[in-house]
Amino acid sequence: MGRRWRDGHGELVVHGGGEGPSARVPLEIACSYRARTKGLLGRDSVDGALLLSPANSVHTFRMRMPIDVAYLDRHLRVIAVRTMRPGRLGAPRLRARHVVEAGSGVMSGWGVREGARVEVVVSGSQPDLSSRRSRG
Numbered sequence: 695m696g697r698r699w700r701d702g703h704g705e706l707v708v709h710g711g712g713e714g715p716s717a718r719v720p721l722e723i724a725c726s727y728r729a730r731t732k733g734l735l736g737r738d739s740v741d742g743a744l745l746l747s748p749a750n751s752v753h754t755f756r757m758r759m760p761i762d763v764a765y766l767d768r769h770l771r772v773i774a775v776r777t778m779r780p781g782r783l784g785a786p787r788l789r790a791r792h793v794v795e796a797g798s799g800v801m802s803g804w805g806v807r808e809g810a811r812v813e814v815v816v817s818g819s820q821p822d823l824s825s826r827r828s829r830g
Contacts (some may be wrong), residue, residue, distance in 0.1 A: 699723050705721050705814075706745070710810050721742055722740075724745065725747050736756065740761075746794075747791070749793040751785065751790070752784045754781060755781055759780065762802075763776050767790065768791045769811070770813065772810045773789055
Protein backbone atom coordinates (compact mmCIF):
# COMPACT_ATOMS: atom_id res chain seq x y z
CA MET A 695 0.00 0.00 0.00
CA GLY A 696 2.56 2.54 -1.17
CA ARG A 697 1.69 6.20 -0.81
CA ARG A 698 2.80 8.58 -3.54
CA TRP A 699 2.59 12.20 -2.60
CA ARG A 700 4.50 15.18 -3.94
CA ASP A 701 5.87 18.21 -2.14
CA GLY A 702 3.00 20.62 -1.62
CA HIS A 703 0.06 21.35 0.63
CA GLY A 704 -3.03 19.60 1.82
CA GLU A 705 -4.93 18.78 4.95
CA LEU A 706 -4.34 16.29 7.75
CA VAL A 707 -7.63 14.73 8.82
CA VAL A 708 -7.46 13.04 12.23
CA HIS A 709 -9.87 10.19 12.97
CA GLY A 710 -9.80 9.69 16.71
CA GLY A 711 -12.36 6.91 16.81
CA GLY A 712 -15.53 8.93 17.44
CA GLU A 713 -18.14 10.15 14.98
CA GLY A 714 -16.44 12.03 12.15
CA PRO A 715 -12.95 13.51 12.20
CA SER A 716 -11.70 15.06 15.43
CA ALA A 717 -9.58 17.62 13.56
CA ARG A 718 -8.71 18.98 10.12
CA VAL A 719 -5.29 20.61 10.08
CA PRO A 720 -3.40 22.52 7.34
CA LEU A 721 -0.59 20.29 6.12
CA GLU A 722 2.69 20.81 4.30
CA ILE A 723 3.84 17.70 2.45
CA ALA A 724 7.57 17.02 2.14
CA CYS A 725 8.41 13.98 0.01
CA SER A 726 11.50 14.98 -1.95
CA TYR A 727 14.87 14.47 -0.31
CA ARG A 728 15.46 18.23 -0.24
CA ALA A 729 12.09 19.06 1.38
CA ARG A 730 12.39 16.25 3.96
CA THR A 731 15.93 17.33 4.86
CA LYS A 732 14.86 20.94 5.40
CA GLY A 733 11.72 20.04 7.36
CA LEU A 734 11.08 22.61 10.09
CA LEU A 735 14.72 23.66 10.41
CA GLY A 736 15.18 27.37 10.94
CA ARG A 737 11.50 28.09 11.55
CA ASP A 738 10.07 29.80 14.61
CA SER A 739 6.64 28.18 14.19
CA VAL A 740 4.58 25.96 11.94
CA ASP A 741 1.05 26.62 10.69
CA GLY A 742 -0.61 23.24 11.11
CA ALA A 743 1.63 20.24 10.50
CA LEU A 744 4.37 18.89 8.25
CA LEU A 745 4.29 15.38 6.75
CA LEU A 746 7.66 13.77 5.99
CA SER A 747 7.37 10.76 3.69
CA PRO A 748 9.04 8.37 3.59
CA ALA A 749 10.50 8.71 7.07
CA ASN A 750 10.85 6.62 10.22
CA SER A 751 12.90 8.95 12.41
CA VAL A 752 13.65 12.65 12.86
CA HIS A 753 16.14 14.92 14.59
CA THR A 754 15.76 18.41 16.00
CA PHE A 755 19.30 19.68 15.50
CA ARG A 756 19.29 23.39 14.48
CA MET A 757 15.60 23.67 15.40
CA ARG A 758 14.41 26.73 17.27
CA MET A 759 11.39 25.19 18.98
CA PRO A 760 10.22 21.94 20.57
CA ILE A 761 7.93 19.86 18.35
CA ASP A 762 5.39 17.06 18.57
CA VAL A 763 6.28 14.08 16.37
CA ALA A 764 3.79 11.41 15.31
CA TYR A 765 5.09 8.22 13.70
CA LEU A 766 2.67 6.64 11.21
CA ASP A 767 2.62 3.10 9.84
CA ARG A 768 1.85 2.27 6.20
CA HIS A 769 -1.89 2.41 6.91
CA LEU A 770 -1.54 5.94 8.40
CA ARG A 771 -2.22 4.69 11.91
CA VAL A 772 -0.32 6.50 14.67
CA ILE A 773 2.16 4.13 16.31
CA ALA A 774 3.80 6.67 18.64
CA VAL A 775 3.71 10.36 19.56
CA ARG A 776 6.65 12.12 21.18
CA THR A 777 7.56 15.70 22.08
CA MET A 778 11.14 16.55 21.17
CA ARG A 779 13.20 19.52 22.34
CA PRO A 780 15.76 21.12 20.00
CA GLY A 781 19.06 19.28 19.64
CA ARG A 782 17.68 15.73 19.94
CA LEU A 783 17.94 12.62 17.78
CA GLY A 784 14.81 10.48 17.68
CA ALA A 785 15.15 6.70 17.63
CA PRO A 786 14.01 5.09 14.36
CA ARG A 787 10.63 3.34 14.56
CA LEU A 788 10.80 0.11 12.59
CA ARG A 789 7.12 0.07 11.56
CA ALA A 790 6.99 3.81 10.76
CA ARG A 791 6.69 4.85 7.12
CA HIS A 792 5.75 8.52 7.60
CA VAL A 793 6.29 11.20 10.24
CA VAL A 794 4.10 14.19 11.08
CA GLU A 795 5.66 17.16 12.88
CA ALA A 796 3.85 20.06 14.55
CA GLY A 797 4.36 22.61 17.29
CA SER A 798 4.84 21.23 20.76
CA GLY A 799 1.60 20.41 22.57
CA VAL A 800 -0.86 20.70 19.67
CA MET A 801 -1.27 17.09 18.62
CA SER A 802 -3.16 15.99 21.72
CA GLY A 803 -5.75 18.69 21.02
CA TRP A 804 -6.19 17.32 17.51
CA GLY A 805 -6.74 13.78 18.80
CA VAL A 806 -3.41 12.50 17.48
CA ARG A 807 -2.50 9.66 19.83
CA GLU A 808 -1.34 6.09 19.56
CA GLY A 809 -3.91 4.05 17.62
CA ALA A 810 -5.61 7.03 15.95
CA ARG A 811 -5.85 7.00 12.15
CA VAL A 812 -5.08 9.99 9.98
CA GLU A 813 -5.83 10.80 6.38
CA VAL A 814 -3.90 13.04 4.01
CA VAL A 815 -6.10 15.11 1.70
CA VAL A 816 -4.02 16.67 -1.05
CA SER A 817 -4.81 20.13 -2.43
CA GLY A 818 -6.17 20.23 -5.97
CA SER A 819 -2.83 21.25 -7.44
CA GLN A 820 -1.55 17.67 -7.37
CA PRO A 821 -2.88 15.35 -10.07
CA ASP A 822 -4.43 12.04 -9.08
CA LEU A 823 -2.22 9.62 -10.97
CA SER A 824 -4.62 6.73 -10.43
CA SER A 825 -7.31 8.33 -12.60
CA ARG A 826 -5.22 8.60 -15.77
CA ARG A 827 -6.61 6.68 -18.70
CA SER A 828 -4.40 4.90 -21.15
CA ARG A 829 -4.77 6.01 -24.74
CA GLY A 830 -4.99 3.41 -27.37
